[in-house]
Amino acid sequence: MISKYLIEYNPKESRKLNIIGLRATYGLTLMKLKEEFNDLAVFTADTSTSAGLDRFRQSYPDSFFDVGIAEQAMIAIAAGYVANGGTAIASTFAPFLMLRGAEQIRLSLGYMKLPLIVTGLASGLALGYLGYTHCCIEDTALALSIPNIFLYTPSDSYELKSILPYIIKMKRPCYIRLTGSSKTKAVHKSEFETDFFSPIPIHKGGDDLLILSTGIVSGNVNEALKQLDESYTKRLSHYILPFIDQEKTQGEITQLVGKYKNIIFNEEALYGGIASLVTKALLDCKSKPKLLLNIHPNNYIECGSHDFMLSQINLGVENIKEQVVRVLS
Amino acid sequence: MKSKEVDYLKDRSSKLRLHCLEIANHAGDKAAHIGGALSCIDFIVTADYLWKFSSSKENLKSFILSKGHACLSLYALLADSGIIDLQSIKNTFELDGSKFLGHPCRNEDLGIVFSTGSLGNGMAHAAGMALENRLSNRNKSSPTICIVGDGECNEGIVWETFEFISNKNISNMIVFIDCNGWQQTQPSLYASDKYRSLYQRLNTYNFDLHFVDGNDHNALLSVLNKQEEKAKVILGITKKGKGFDLFEDNNDWHHGILTDHQYQNLINNIT
Numbered sequence: 123m124i125s126k127y128l129i130e131y132n133p134k135e136s137r138k139l140n141i142i143g144l145r146a147t148y149g150l151t152l153m154k155l156k157e158e159f160n161d162l163a164v165f166t167a168d169t170s171t172s173a174g175l176d177r178f179r180q181s182y183p184d185s186f187f188d189v190g191i192a193e194q195a196m197i198a199i200a201a202g203y204v205a206n207g208g209t210a211i212a213s214t215f216a217p218f219l220m221l222r223g224a225e226q227i228r229l230s231l232g233y234m235k236l237p238l239i240v241t242g243l244a245s246g247l248a249l250g251y252l253g254y255t256h257c258c259i260e261d262t263a264l265a266l267s268i269p270n271i272f273l274y275t276p277s278d279s280y281e282l283k284s285i286l287p288y289i290i291k292m293k294r295p296c297y298i299r300l301t302g303s304s305k306t307k308a309v310h311k312s313e314f315e316t317d318f319f320s321p322i323p324i325h326k327g328g329d330d331l332l333i334l335s336t337g338i339v340s341g342n343v344n345e346a347l348k349q350l351d352e353s354y355t356k357r358l359s360h361y362i363l364p365f366i367d368q369e370k371t372q373g374e375i376t377q378l379v380g381k382y383k384n385i386i387f388n389e390e391a392l393y394g395g396i397a398s399l400v401t402k403a404l405l406d407c408k409s410k411p412k413l414l415l416n417i418h419p420n421n422y423i424e425c426g427s428h429d430f431m432l433s434q435i436n437l438g439v440e441n442i443k444e445q446v447v448r449v450l451s
Numbered sequence: 452m453k454s455k456e457v458d459y460l461k462d463r464s465s466k467l468r469l470h471c472l473e474i475a476n477h478a479g480d481k482a483a484h485i486g487g488a489l490s491c492i493d494f495i496v497t498a499d500y501l502w503k504f505s506s507s508k509e510n511l512k513s514f515i516l517s518k519g520h521a522c523l524s525l526y527a528l529l530a531d532s533g534i535i536d537l538q539s540i541k542n543t544f545e546l547d548g549s550k551f552l553g554h555p556c557r558n559e560d561l562g563i564v565f566s567t568g569s570l571g572n573g574m575a576h577a578a579g580m581a582l583e584n585r586l587s588n589r590n591k592s593s594p595t596i597c598i599v600g601d602g603e604c605n606e607g608i609v610w611e612t613f614e615f616i617s618n619k620n621i622s623n624m625i626v627f628i629d630c631n632g633w634q635q636t637q638p639s640l641y642a643s644d645k646y647r648s649l650y651q652r653l654n655t656y657n658f659d660l661h662f663v664d665g666n667d668h669n670a671l672l673s674v675l676n677k678q679e680e681k682a683k684v685i686l687g688i689t690k691k692g693k694g695f696d697l698f699e700d701n702n703d704w705h706h707g708i709l710t711d712h713q714y715q716n717l718i719n720n721i722t
Contacts, residue, residue, distance in 0.1 A: 161587065184586070187619065195575050195611030202579020205564050206512075208587065226572060226608075234557045234566055 124317050129284045131313040139279035142174075143304040144338070145243055147279040149174020151286045152211065156182055159290055165200040165212035167193045173213045173243055197223045197240060201230030204238045209290065215249075216242030216258035216299065224264055231295035232268035239289060239296045246301040246337065246390035247418075247431040254425065259418040262336075262395025265297045266366060273366040273396075275299040277309040277340040281364065288318065299337065301390055303428055307341025309362065319367035320374040324360045331358035331449055332382035332411070334375075336396050339388050339437045346442035354450050363396055375399050380407035384449050388416045388437055414445065453669070456500070460668040463496045463531070468694040469721070470527035470537055474551075476714040477541040483553065486704045488523035490631035490665070490689040491598050495524055497671040498625070502593045505532035511562030513593050515580070517573025518600035518629060519554040519566070520706075526551055534561060571606030574599050574626065578612050581624040594683075596625045601641055602634025604649070616682045617656035625675070625683045629665060631691035633702045650686055658684040665689035 139147045152175065156162050168191045170179045179186045189196040193214050200212040213219070219242045220227065230236045242261055249256040265271050272294050276282035282300075289296055314322055321334065325347055335343045340362045347355050361378065365371065379385055379400065387400045397417045404413055416436040423434050432438045436445065468489055475483035495514075499505050504514040505528050516525045526544070530537035543549040550558055554568025564580070567573035574597050581595035603609060616624060630649075632642045641649040646662070653660050659679040663670040665687020674685055691705070692698025695717055 163583075163586070187582070187615075189611065189615050190618070192608075192611035192614065194571075194608045195578075195615055198572050198575030198608065199579035199582070199612065199615060202565070202576035202581075203583045204579075205576065206580040206583035206587075206589065208583040225569060226575075229566065229569055229572055230576070 126315045126317050127288065129281070129314050129316060131310060136280035136308055136310065139283055140306045140308045142279065143306050144276060144279050144282055144300040144302055145172065146174040147282050148213070148241065148300060149176070149178060151283045153178045153181065155287055155290065156185065158287065159209055161209050162290065163187060163203060163208055163210045165189060165196050165210060167191055167196045167214040167218065169214045169243065172215065173241070193218045193223045194226050197226035197238070198230060201226070201234070201236045201238045204236050205234070211239040211241060211290070213241035213243055215256060216245035216261050217256060220258060220261040220264055220297070227271070227297070228268050232270050235270050235295055237293040237295060239298060241298040241300060243300050244303065245299045248301060248303045248428050250425045250431040251427055254422050259390070259392045261297070261299060262389070262391045263393070263398070266368065266395055266398070269368065270295055271368065272296045273299065275301065275337045275364055277337065277362045277364055278306045280308065281310055285364070302338035306338050307345055309340045309344055316365070318365045319370040321361040321363050321378055324362055325355065326359050327355055328357035328359070329382050331384045331386065331446065332379060333358060333360045333386045333388070333446070334363055334400060335360070335388040336363045337390055339390050339432065342432070342437060342439045343388060343442055345439045346446065349439070350443055350446060354446055357450055358446065366396060366399070372399050372402065376403040376406045379403045379411060380409050382411050384412045386414045386416065386445055386449065388442070390418065390432070390437060392418050392420060414449070416441070416445070456672065457668045460493070460496050460500055464493050464668070465694070467492050467496060467524065467527040467531055470530050471523040472709065472714060472717060473537065474523050474526055474541055474544050475709045476711065477544050478709070480708055481545045482706050482708045483523060483545070484520040484706050485523065485709065486633065486691040486698055486702065487518060487600060487629065487631060488521040489693045489695070489698060490691045491518070491521055491627070491629040492524050492527070492693070493666045493668055493689070494598065494627045494629070494671055494687055495528055497668050498596050498675060499528065501675055502596070504593065504596065505529070505534065508534055508560065508562035510593065512564045513590060513595050515565055515567065515573050515577040515595065515597045516555060517567055517577065517597050518570065518603050519568030519573060521598070521600070522553065522555050525555055529561060570600070570603040571608035571612070573597065575608055575612040578616050578621055578624065581621045582619065585621070585623050594623045594625050596627070598627045598629055600634070601628055601630040601639045604628065605634070605640060613653070613656055617658060620657060621682050622680060625685070627665070627685045627687055629689055630686055631689045632700065633691050633705065635705055646686055646688065653684055653686070658682050661685045663687055666693050
């Protein structure tokens with residue numbers, strides 16, 4: 123018997139949180155969750171403001187640990203903390219967390235299965251204007267190449283706020299990948315159910331096309347569908363993939379893609395991450411839908427604003443609209 | 452009384468060193484890290500005498516061997532304390548499916564909290580554990596004890612963690628740096644000036660810092676018994692391969708194959 127959890131919807135709160143974006147929502151939510159999870163400790167690597175955690179730091183100085191600009195130590199110290207029975211969440215910018223700290227994540231979360239939550243801030247191309255040193259397109263591939271890691275990529279800020287308490291309660295090794303910058307487009311417009319491993323439907327139309335997406339580009343898909351004529355949208359469905367459980371999600375994706383004639387997959391990351399689950403699903407399913415992968419190419423593209431970079435890799439709203447029209451024509 | 456204590460500690464050190472040899476001999480041609488295990492035994496025995504961390508699996512959790520390649524010393528301790536019998540370790544050491552590999556693997560049933568061997572990480576884990584102990588008021592009577600190799604101090608994460616321990620004053624932690632003069636392929640980078648610059652560097656941190664003969668039980672007892680307010684960091688000058696002429700200060704035995712013949716000779720010379 124698989125448990126499903128109902129995630130409630132509050133339009134007013136959703137609007138507010140999507141204006142402040144994922145990072146500010148993250149800090150704000152942890153602040154509130156501290157009341158529920160007494161023993162929650164927060165670790166950062168000189169990124170309290172970047173993670174919206176300044177209020178947490180001021181309100182709970184005894185539960186807030188800034189290790190300085192020392193990501194490897196942050197991960198390992200926080201892992202030691204949870205190994206001793208504590209509850210901890212550690213965050214810093216995604217490339218420094220997942221790339222510099224890859225070995226600590228493999229050892230603590232992967233090999234030892236310690237129930238530490240690590241959060242990569244501003245992953246993907248959100249900080250493209252700062253150059254690729256501050257972008258992270260490699261993290262989902264890395265996270266999914268390490269056994270035992272549960273991956274959560276929020277689709278919008280309200281979802282993050284709603285899911286975070288469940289992630290803390292799960293007590294499992296988890297990587298939370300926050301994409302996007304200050305504003306997020308709302309993806310959820312109503313309550314939804316989740317088992318924390320299956321794709322979640324956002325728009326259910328026909329079976330000519332399945333659009334799968336992960337992270338805040340799901341908002342671009344939503345926006346594109348809003349702008350498209352109903353003659354298109356009634357022939358397609360849109361599902362998001364916020365949760366990747368390495369044991370369970372693959373089967374769910376395989377089941378889902380087998381029902382459609384065409385698939386468009388959108389992920390702000392290199393191949394090797396969730397895209398590899400989708401391509402494997404196609405190998406496993408009997409019907410052979412056509413697949414278009416909108417992912418980051420295997421080279422470092424010209425840098426600039428988030429929207430500029432997304433449009434270069436077919437993840438902008440206009441790109442998605444054009445693709446849908448092309449596939450369904 | 453004190454000499455009796457020291458006699459007991461010396462005897463136990465000898466016993467643990469013999470256990471190390473037996474296990475190493477069973478490794479056969481897979482070889483074992485012998486030198487660095489033997490150098491830190493005296494500290495383990497002395498600290499265990501004071502805090503009895505080998506008295507139960509639960510207590511053992513406060514002892515972290517960050518220089519995981521010295522696992523023979525940990526396994527010898529497990530055997531000597533009765534947490535598991537020596538035969539079980541010898542029979543499976545480094546074999547297929549073993550719980551006793553060439554580096555310790557997390558195994559809560561044995562009281563091994565962290566998989567160590569990826570150098571530097573164990574010390575950071577230990578710092579996190581000590582922090583949690585302090586915050587939760589768990590395990591108040593016993594410090595978190597961590598052994599770090601001098602070669603291990605090349606790792607950046609060691610210094611990141613020293614910063615953290617110093618900055619947050621993790622005073623319920625003892626770090627023993629096993630300064631045995633060598634790292635894997637060369638003399639220790641800190642040994643050329645007899646560890647003076649390493650000491651000076653560490654002395655800039657907020658630690659209760661000590662420089663002792665790490666193979667002298669008396670000196671170790673004296674340092675460990677000091678009631679202090681900060682994290683205790685001990686630079687213990689030790690001899691790699693301590694206890695046997697064949698191994699002492701000979702880095703060929705950092706990781707070596709102890710043949711039956713060599714083993715028998717060593718045993719015969721003791722008795």
